[in-house]
Amino acid sequence: MKAREMLSRAGMQSSELNSPQADAVAHVDGPLLVFAGAGSGKTRVITYRIANLVATHRVPPYRILAVTFTNKAASEMRSRLESLLGPDISRDLWVGTFHATCAKLLRLYGASIGVGKNFLVYDAQDQKTLVTRVVRELGLDEREYPPRTLLGAIQKQKQDGRGPDEMNIDSYSDRTVRSVYAAYEAALRAANAVDFEDLILLTVRLVESNSEEAESIRRRFDFVLVDEFQDTNATQYRLLRALTRDHRNLCVVGDDDQSIYRWRGADVRNIRGYKLDFPDAVVIKLEQNYRSTAHIVSAALAIIAKSYGREAKQLWTANDAGAPIELVAARDERDEAGYVIGRIREAVAAGVDRRQIALFYRVHAQSRVFEEALRASNLPYRIVGGMKFYERAEIKDALAYLRLVANPKSDVDFVRVVNTPARGIGDTTIERLSQFARANDESLLSAASHVHELGELGAAAKKKLAAFCALIEQLASSAAEMTPTALFDEMIEKSGYANALSADRTVENETRLENLKELRGSFLDFEAEMKALGETPTLEAYLERVSLQTNGDTPDSASSVTLMTVHGAKGLEFDVVFLTGMEEDMFPYRNAQHNSDEEMEEERRLAYVAVTRARKKLVVTHAASRQVFGTTRTNRPSRFVRDIPTHCIQTASTRLASIVAESEPHWSRPAFRKPLAGAAPPQEGRYVDREYFSDDTASDFAPAFRKGARVMHERFGIGEVRRSDPGENATVTAFFQGWGEKKILAKFLRPL
DNA sequence: ATTCCTGCCTTTTTT
DNA sequence: AGGCAGGAAT
Numbered sequence: 220m221k222a223r224e225m226l227s228r229a230g231m232q233s234s235e236l237n238s239p240q241a242d243a244v245a246h247v248d249g250p251l252l253v254f255a256g257a258g259s260g261k262t263r264v265i266t267y268r269i270a271n272l273v274a275t276h277r278v279p280p281y282r283i284l285a286v287t288f289t290n291k292a293a294s295e296m297r298s299r300l301e302s303l304l305g306p307d308i309s310r311d312l313w314v315g316t317f318h319a320t321c322a323k324l325l326r327l328y329g330a331s332i333g334v335g336k337n338f339l340v341y342d343a344q345d346q347k348t349l350v351t352r353v354v355r356e357l358g359l360d361e362r363e364y365p366p367r368t369l370l371g372a373i374q375k376q377k378q379d380g381r382g383p384d385e386m387n388i389d390s391y392s393d394r395t396v397r398s399v400y401a402a403y404e405a406a407l408r409a410a411n412a413v414d415f416e417d418l419i420l421l422t423v424r425l426v427e428s429n430s431e432e433a434e435s436i437r438r439r440f441d442f443v444l445v446d447e448f449q450d451t452n453a454t455q456y457r458l459l460r461a462l463t464r465d466h467r468n469l470c471v472v473g474d475d476d477q478s479i480y481r482w483r484g485a486d487v488r489n490i491r492g493y494k495l496d497f498p499d500a501v502v503i504k505l506e507q508n509y510r511s512t513a514h515i516v517s518a519a520l521a522i523i524a525k526s527y528g529r530e531a532k533q534l535w536t537a538n539d540a541g542a543p544i545e546l547v548a549a550r551d552e553r554d555e556a557g558y559v560i561g562r563i564r565e566a567v568a569a570g571v572d573r574r575q576i577a578l579f580y581r582v583h584a585q586s587r588v589f590e591e592a593l594r595a596s597n598l599p600y601r602i603v604g605g606m607k608f609y610e611r612a613e614i615k616d617a618l619a620y621l622r623l624v625a626n627p628k629s630d631v632d633f634v635r636v637v638n639t640p641a642r643g644i645g646d647t648t649i650e651r652l653s654q655f656a657r658a659n660d661e662s663l664l665s666a667a668s669h670v671h672e673l674g675e676l677g678a679a680a681k682k683k684l685a686a687f688c689a690l691i692e693q694l695a696s697s698a699a700e701m702t703p704t705a706l707f708d709e710m711i712e713k714s715g716y717a718n719a720l721s722a723d724r725t726v727e728n729e730t731r732l733e734n735l736k737e738l739r740g741s742f743l744d745f746e747a748e749m750k751a752l753g754e755t756p757t758l759e760a761y762l763e764r765v766s767l768q769t770n771g772d773t774p775d776s777a778s779s780v781t782l783m784t785v786h787g788a789k790g791l792e793f794d795v796v797f798l799t800g801m802e803e804d805m806f807p808y809r810n811a812q813h814n815s816d817e818e819m820e821e822e823r824r825l826a827y828v829a830v831t832r833a834r835k836k837l838v839v840t841h842a843a844s845r846q847v848f849g850t851t852r853t854n855r856p857s858r859f860v861r862d863i864p865t866h867c868i869q870t871a872s873t874r875l876a877s878i879v880a881e882s883e884p885h886w887s888r889p890a891f892r893k894p895l896a897g898a899a900p901p902q903e904g905r906y907v908d909r910e911y912f913s914d915d916t917a918s919d920f921a922p923a924f925r926k927g928a929r930v931m932h933e934r935f936g937i938g939e940v941r942r943s944d945p946g947e948n949a950t951v952t953a954f955f956q957g958w959g960e961k962k963i964l965a966k967f968l969r970p971l
Numbered sequence: 972a973t974t975c976c977t978g979c980c981t982t983t984t985t986t
Numbered sequence: 987a988g989g990c991a992g993g994a995a996t
Contacts, residue, residue, distance in 0.1 A: 289985040318986045343984080361992095415986050450985075483984065582982050584988095604984085638972090645972055767986065786983045808982055825983080848981060849987045 236260075236267065243503045244268045247276055250500035251470040252493045256534045257519065257831035258510025258792065261472055265444055266296060268470065269312065270303045272442055280304075280311035282441040284462070287316055288450055290768055292790065296446070313440070317455055318415060319767050321422040325413075328432040332425050337759055339412040339622055340766035344615070345631045346370055346414050352630075353402040356657075364395060372396045373403060377416035378452045378484035380423065409662070410629045419454045426461040437465055447790075448473030448493075452484035460496070467497070475530050476523050479786060479825045481817065491530060508534050508831075510792055512541025514867040515833050522862045523827040526820060543869040545838045546860060550873065552585070552800075552845040556592040558873040559797050559840060563780055564596060566795055566836075573599060575794035577781040579829055581806040584847075585799065586782055593780070603783035609765065613720075613731040614738055618765060620710050624694045625758050628662040637663075637687055640719035644687065648680045664691060690714060703758050704742040711735065741765075785829045796833035801841040802854035826859040839863075843929075861931070924951050930968040 236244060240260055243253050244267040255261035269285060272278040287293045293315050301309040313320065318340075325334050341349065350373070351366040373396065376386055383401040388394055407413060413421065426436050443463050445451065448471035451459070463469040471493060478487040494500055508516050516536045523529070549555035563576055578589060586602055593600045608614060616639050619632040626632075638644045649663075655673050656666035667684045670676065676684075690713060698706050711717045717735075720728045742761065749756035781793070785806075800806055807822035830837060839860060844853045924930065924943040930953055931938070938953035941960060949965040 287985085292985080316986065340986090342986085418986080447985085479983080480985075482982080483986095584981080587988095641972075643972070647972095784983065786985085789985080810982085813982075821983095846987075 236263075237505075237507055239503050239505050240264050240267075242501075243505070244271050246470070246501055246503075247272065248466075248468060250467055250493075250497035252490070252497070252500045252502045253470070253472040254490075254502070254504045254530055254532060255472050255474050256504075256506050256508060256532055257474065257477065257828070258508040259505035259534075260507075260509055261446070261474075261505065262296065262299065264505065265446060265472055266299045266303060269300060269444065273304060273308060273312075278441055280308045281313065282439070283444070284313040284320065284440040284442070285315075285444045285446070286320055286459075287314075287446045289790070290316055290319070292316075292446060293319070316767070317451075317458075318418045321418040321458070322763060322767060324422050324425070324436060325418065328425060328436060329421065331430050331432045332421060332428070333408075334413070334421055335411050337411065337626060339410070339626050339629055339632075339762065340418065341407065341410075341412045341414045341631065342609075342766065344610070345412075348631050348634070349406055349410075350399065350403055353399055353406055357398060357402060359395065359399070364392075364399070369396060369399050373400045374416055375484065376400060377414075377420050378454055380420060380454045380457055406630075410631065411626055412629060412631075416454070419458060423454055423458045423461060426458065437462060441466060442468045442470070444470045444472070446472055447477075449475050449478040449487055449490045450480050450485045451489050452486055453489075456486075456489045469497070476526065476532070476824055477789065477828050479789065479821055479828060481821050491528065504530075504532055506532055506534055508536040509538075510834055511536065511831060512538055512835060514541050514544055515830060515837055518544055518837070518863040518867050519827055519830040521864050522823065522830060522859050525862060526823050526827075542836050544863065544867050545836075546856075546863075546868050546870045547838060547840045548856070548870070548872045549840055549842040550844065551842050552588050553592075554873050555799060555840050555842045555845075556588040559589065559799060559838070560592040560596055560598065562797070562838060563598060567598070571795060573778045573780050576797075577783070577788065577791070577793040577795070577832065578797045578799060579783060579785050579788055579832070580799050581785060581808050581825075583784060585805075589782060589799070593782075599777065599779040600782055601777065601779040603781060603787045608734070608737070609768070611731075611734055613716075613734055616716065617707070617711065617735060617738060618762070620691075620694070620714060620716075621707070621758060622762055623664065623691055624698050624706075624710075625762055627664045627691070627695070630656075630663045633663040633667075636714070637667075637684075640715050642683055642687065642715075644680065644683050648676065648684070651676055652684065664688065668692075698758055702746060703756055703761050704739065704746060706758060707739055707742050785825050788832050789828050792832050792834055794834045795836045796829075796838070798829050798837065798839045799841075800845070801839050801857040801860050802845070803857055804852070804854050805845070805847075806857050806859070823859065826857070856931070924949075924965060924968070 243264045273280055297314045326336055347366055347370055350370045354366050383397050386397050426433050473490050475487050475490050513536055520534050549558055619635040622629055623632040652666055656663050668688045670681050670684045694710055697709050720732050745761050746756040841856045844851055924940050926940055928940045940951055940953045942952040944950050950962055951965050951968055952962045954960050
């Protein structure tokens with residue numbers, strides 16, 4: 220294909236890009252830093268730049284590496300590149316997550332640093348299991364050193380690029396961490412496994428070494444691009460620098476205002492300090508927002524403006540002001556849920572696609588109330604996060620069998636399935652086998668294969684273990700001559716797993732069988748895909764994909780409302796967003812351990828992320844009281860809410876609805892007289908027609924400003940009503956902390 | 972070996 | 987409040 224043709228196919232007319240976007244796309248050699256504000260067309264810039272490198276500058280596609288954090292982002296980028304450049308070229312580009320890219324490099328070159336070709340990737344659960352085992356073997360008290368905490372400490376070391384011997388030891392507990400870390404590493408290597416951190420860290424060591432392999436990897440890519448750069452941790456950044464050491468063609472794209480993963484090791488300083496490492500870097504800021512209404516952009520900007528140390532940016536939009544942001548005060552979480560669900564039904568009735576509606580909360584625990592309300596009103600919804608497909612026990616069990624077949628050294632998998640389904644191999648047996656295995660320096664499966672040498676084990680136990688070994692061996696020999704799907708079928712049958720589930724026909728087991736069927740479907744998909752690429756589908760390749768695809772890859776084909784945490788919402792956008800639980804101590808989230816300045820900063824950025832997800836309509840809710848971990852808590856509205864300029868906001872309250880509900884028999888209430896078609900009967904008067912929330916202050920003056928009610932004033936903050944005088948120029952006398960009693964025109968007050 | 976109970980802890984979790 | 991892990995009971 221000719222370059223010009225490719226360019227036009229890439230849609231690269233300047234009219235499609237604004238000026239900073241075009242500058243970023245046109246940049247070729249040397250370091251480039253792009254600050255991409257929310258909704259500023261970041262993905263477009265990255266993909267166009269890649270297209271430009273290939274089409275105009277004739278860079279071979281296989282010499283370009285684009286790194287993302289999520290599989291989803293990677294596949295989106297890939298498909299956009301495919302439509303720009305066509306399948307032949309895009310196939311050769313390296314587009315993938317940090318982890319997938321590193322796994323690929325390790326499989327190609329890892330031998331030189333002692334990483335076998337068929338290593339497994341252990342997920343969070345496996346890691347914890349392994350740490351627990353190590354803790355026990357070291358004879359440590361699990362109560363004093365919870366495996367969870369230790370694993371966290373180990374991960375932190377790894378994310379900072381330190382091995383056990385490179386740790387800073389400041390206390391006795393550091394010493395403990397170090398010894399657990401060392402033993403954990405040894406256990407991983409013995410199992411021929413790596414964890415997520417290893418994927419990065421081992422690749423860094425590989426690329427930084429002086430080996431021939433390091434040289435080849437560094438020569439492999441002429442251009443490296445990174446998306447969501449603000450989310451990189453120390454090791455990931457080190458990797459990027461090592462990969463581009465010789466040419467410095469490192470293009471990073473991100474937004475320090477959207478850095479919300481500090482607690483996972485992400486370091487905003489990577490983006491904020493990029494200039495220090497690359498003083499000659501070209502810096503481009505994308506500040507025009509194409510996504511949201513002007514009201515939403517102003518609100519977002521007001522929230523983030525108070526952030527400290529941020530790179531100066533001024534997000535703006537040419538879009539219309541749009542509908543005001545609604546701020547709704549609810550009594551408690553149930554009131555809040557009822558109100559939100561009512562509003563969602565309204566929106567759906569008005570023709571909004573359910574897929575364009577999202578409900579955010581700070582923590583998962585808040586989802587339950589919403590879920591119940593959604594179910595009660597028959598609204599289809601999906602929850603992102605929570606228990607993911609690949610985390611379900613039956614899926615992990617099935618995969619553990621196959622992983623054990625692929626990698627007989629994987630003790631974690633052995634322990635998982637040796638007695639699943641129950642085969643009468645109990646803890647005592649496994650404990651003795653472990654000791655035996657340790658004494659002989661071999662894996663559990665291998666120890667079990669010559670278990671007859673183990674004196675202190677009962678004959679019955681030996682027989683059972685031998686039978687299990689035979690099962691795995693049989694499956695292993697099948698693996699050599701079968702397709703992965705056929706092997707899966709055989710495993711499910713021969714292991715007795717399917718039988719155990721169908722024997723006891725409970726609803727849960729039905730679901731589990733369904734899930735296994737779905738897993739089988741993923742084997743079929745995998746085989747079809749590999750066939751299309753002309754490759755042989757191997758079990759190992761399948762397992763690799765699955766271990767890096769922990770994402771719940773929810774098919775959003777179903778038309779559902781989406782519920783998720785704000786973290787889960789990053790990178791997404793919706794027409795209508797409900798941002799719930801906007802109270803102090805909920806959002807910003809705070810408890811005894813979590814209240815540092817840094818954390819507060821991150822909460823602020825999180826609020827910014829939340830607000831910028833909305834395209835057309837944002838409804839913010841907060842509850843006066845809520846049940847948290849069994850106790851009732853009363854909270855003021857979030858500081859972030861108070862940061863939103865009042866001219867963007869329209870306040871409402873669910874209170875009028877409840878007053879109507881209490882004072883009138885339900886059949887006489889307007890909302891009940893004409894229920895929405897197909898809707899479940901409303902409960903407790905929460906589903907009230909919108910007219911009831913009209914912004915006409917007179918109609919809800921009395922309840923909103925009755926004595927004792929809380930109100931907010933732009934200057935004086937939150938106050939308590941002492942006295943109110945309705946009428947044309949209604950006034951309210953209220954007490955404000957730090958200001959005393961003030962008499963104020965009601966229109967300057969917001970009921971809370 | 973399995974089951975049941977009690978006591979614990981509770982953010983966010985791209986891979 | 988609820989889910990889970992560890993320990994006791996069967």
